[in-house]
Amino acid sequence: MLDLIQKMLGREANGSKQIAKDRLRLVLVHDRVNVSPQFMEFLKEDMIKVISNYMEINEREMEVNLTQTNSSVALVASIPVNRMKRGAVPAE
């Protein structure tokens, strides 16, 4: 209800500042660790190779990013799985 009133008054509860903050945080994590987009691309390709031994994944929807958690940097991957490969054996 409050949201509706705020919208009617032209005030969105969540203005574009949240988008700015989120984008800034993400870009700064990458800036601060000083890795190139190419580096992240190589990492992504290697991850695809390994994971593909076990499951069929949607490579186009896959996202691999660094993020900041409190005091440390974390690698966060979102990898949509299409199908598991039964009876997969670890490569070497």
Place this chain on the structure above:
Amino acid sequence: MGEVIVITSGKGGVGKTTTTANLGTGFALIGKKVVLVDADIGLRNLDVVMGLENRIVYDLVDVTEGNCRLKQALIRDKRYETLYLLPAAQTRDKNAVNPEQMKQLCRELSEDFDYVLIDCPAGIEQGFKNAIAGADRAVIVTTPEVSAVRDADRIIGLLEAEGKHNPKLIVNRIRPSMVKRGDMMDIDDIIDILAVDLLGIIPEDEYIVISTNRGEPAVVNPASAASTAYKNIVRRLNGENVPLIKFDANNGIVSKLKRFFGFGEG
């Protein structure tokens, strides 16, 4: 010995030169002897913002190359007894000076002045390295935009790498009404992201454009909203404890009266 302060930002167009001009004039208003050094060689601008462009004879490169004595190149602002400008060279480039020469220059100036303010060029190349070389402390100017804050973060890292620790942040061109409706990052957001100390907040102020047109820094005009904010920053740099006052989207009669009497926030 005076203190050498570099005003830097990384990104261009966030208000480094305007900030340098206003803080410098602000120091002169409280009776401090201050010199503004335009380190933006090849793109000099501090002279026009200060309204001193017609008085230039020698410049910074003339001093470092020994074409004139330091005192000959300093322009005294006739409006304020204790305010001086050392202009940049316009027809040379950033490589005309080196960090060692800038250190020497800052050392000499700090013997004669209470404050030496260096207006740093945009970017992170040679001009930036020259500008910060002789500084005792750094002030970073940013605006509440993703691009400016990102560059400020990079500058903080580079300053750290050069041994310039604990830079202080000025957030320029805040628009309280946009912050209030959630369409502009607020001070807490920016401080939280950059993890530096806040030195002051300057509200967006049309008078800045007018004062730059005229070549008279806005800080001398009590009707300017930015004026009080600059004065507060000057006092903080001078070691006084001036509380930060948060902005509100104030269009009310009380705030207008306050502003009229020179009690604006910042």
